Amino acid sequence: MKHIDEYRDGNLARSIAAVIAQEAATDRQYRFMEFCGGHTHAISRYGIEDLLPNNVQMVHGPGCPVCVLPIGRIDDAIRLAMRPEVILCTYADLMRVPASAGRTLLKAKAAGADIRMVYSTLDAISIAEAEPGREVVFFAIGFETTTPPTARAIRLARRKNLANFSIFCNHVLTPPAIRAILDTPDLEGAGRVRVDGFVGPAHVSTVIGTVPYTGLAETYRKPVVVAGFEPLDMMQAILMLVRQINQGRHEVENQYIRAVTAQGNLIAQREMAEIFALRSSFEWRGLGELPLSALRLRDDYADLDAERRFLIETVPAADNPACECGEILRGIKKPAQCKLFGTLCSPDTPMGSCMVSPEGACAAHWSYGRFRDSAKAGAERALV
Numbered sequence: 535m536k537h538i539d540e541y542r543d544g545n546l547a548r549s550i551a552a553v554i555a556q557e558a559a560t561d562r563q564y565r566f567m568e569f570c571g572g573h574t575h576a577i578s579r580y581g582i583e584d585l586l587p588n589n590v591q592m593v594h595g596p597g598c599p600v601c602v603l604p605i606g607r608i609d610d611a612i613r614l615a616m617r618p619e620v621i622l623c624t625y626a627d628l629m630r631v632p633a634s635a636g637r638t639l640l641k642a643k644a645a646g647a648d649i650r651m652v653y654s655t656l657d658a659i660s661i662a663e664a665e666p667g668r669e670v671v672f673f674a675i676g677f678e679t680t681t682p683p684t685a686r687a688i689r690l691a692r693r694k695n696l697a698n699f700s701i702f703c704n705h706v707l708t709p710p711a712i713r714a715i716l717d718t719p720d721l722e723g724a725g726r727v728r729v730d731g732f733v734g735p736a737h738v739s740t741v742i743g744t745v746p747y748t749g750l751a752e753t754y755r756k757p758v759v760v761a762g763f764e765p766l767d768m769m770q771a772i773l774m775l776v777r778q779i780n781q782g783r784h785e786v787e788n789q790y791i792r793a794v795t796a797q798g799n800l801i802a803q804r805e806m807a808e809i810f811a812l813r814s815s816f817e818w819r820g821l822g823e824l825p826l827s828a829l830r831l832r833d834d835y836a837d838l839d840a841e842r843r844f845l846i847e848t849v850p851a852a853d854n855p856a857c858e859c860g861e862i863l864r865g866i867k868k869p870a871q872c873k874l875f876g877t878l879c880s881p882d883t884p885m886g887s888c889m890v891s892p893e894g895a896c897a898a899h900w901s902y903g904r905f906r907d908s909a910k911a912g913a914e915r916a917l918v
């Protein structure tokens with residue numbers, strides 16, 4: 535199928551892998567972080583790591599929107615949903631993310647809360663129109679990719695004079711999270727998580743373009759290559775990163791030229807800037823409080839802001855202490871290093887957010903990577 539098969543050609547992938555192996559210097563390690571959960575999923579699904587030489591490693595990043603939402607905000611959503619007048623609209627992934635005391639939106643729904651899974655913000659608008667006697671709150675999460683549709687819903691609600699519609703805004707921004715990763719001390723105390731370069735997000739970059747990464751690449755002297763989600767996209771981006779490192783460059787390059795431009799989608803950016811303002815600080819699961827890393831509704835749209843309408847005051851809540859999502863989201867650990875992985879924690883019984891969404895590193899490893907781990911272990915046993 536055009537635009538699918540041509541990006542999944544195994545022979546081509548192997549030939550790019552051969553070039554990576556040839557060009558990667560044998561006397562050094564290359565550690566590249568894929569920021570985006572979509573890339574994490576693709577790496578697991580297509581076995582990208584199996585194609586790479588041992589000295590080229592991928593590190594998972596925090597770019598899964600469900601994974602980085604802190605427990606306190608899910609607690610807020612559950613409290614909102616339990617109000618008799620409220621219909622809480624949300625995307626399906628959020629339903630099973632563990633909140634405090636083992637609660638989830640799914641359990642709240644089973645207990646009687648009116649929580650409805652929607653496919654788009656426009657579905658939530660339709661529900662508000664159909665239920666004028668109820669308060670319809672859209673639980674908005676995600677990076678810059680899902681922010682424009684939320685902005686569009688707000689504009690539509692204003693135009694339709696929908697007095698019973700509001701947004702619980704949890705939109706977060708990519709560049710501050712990359713900065714936080716680069717500023718994070720690692721577990722050994724050696725100063726920083728060692729990341730030599732980034733595979734930049736695909737969908738986010740269609741909106742914000744490649745320019746916002748330029749300052750990060752220069753300040754931290756780390757190359758960024760924005761890549762598409764297909765296996766050949768990933769392989770080419772990794773080769774581009776290897777070449778930058780070998781040549782001592784730290785530039786922003788765009789592998790995903792069929793969808794991403796330097797400036798991004800200016801219409802979407804204008805819409806976002808008109809409706810949202812920066813929060814001074816926002817908590818991210820695994821990364822803690824990050825300044826200027828999330829959005830709130832501008833004062834002009836205060837009447838559509840659920841946080842103000844329902845006087846929401848988030849109470850921070852601790853993660854399950856046995857769950858390693860925080861370390862995984864910072865690139866310090868891999869899913870299989872969590873002792874709950876595959877024992878107490880699986881997609882049927884997620885103990886942390888990384889096991890819920892298909893974009894979560896633990897869920898991706900559960901679906902694909904663990905089988906390769908077993909195959910490798912079997913092969914090693916056979917050699918002994």
Ligand code: SF4
Binds near residue numbers: 869872875876887896
């Ligand atoms: S396997 Fe489960 S408990 Fe462990 S880090 Fe992943 S989500 Fe958390």
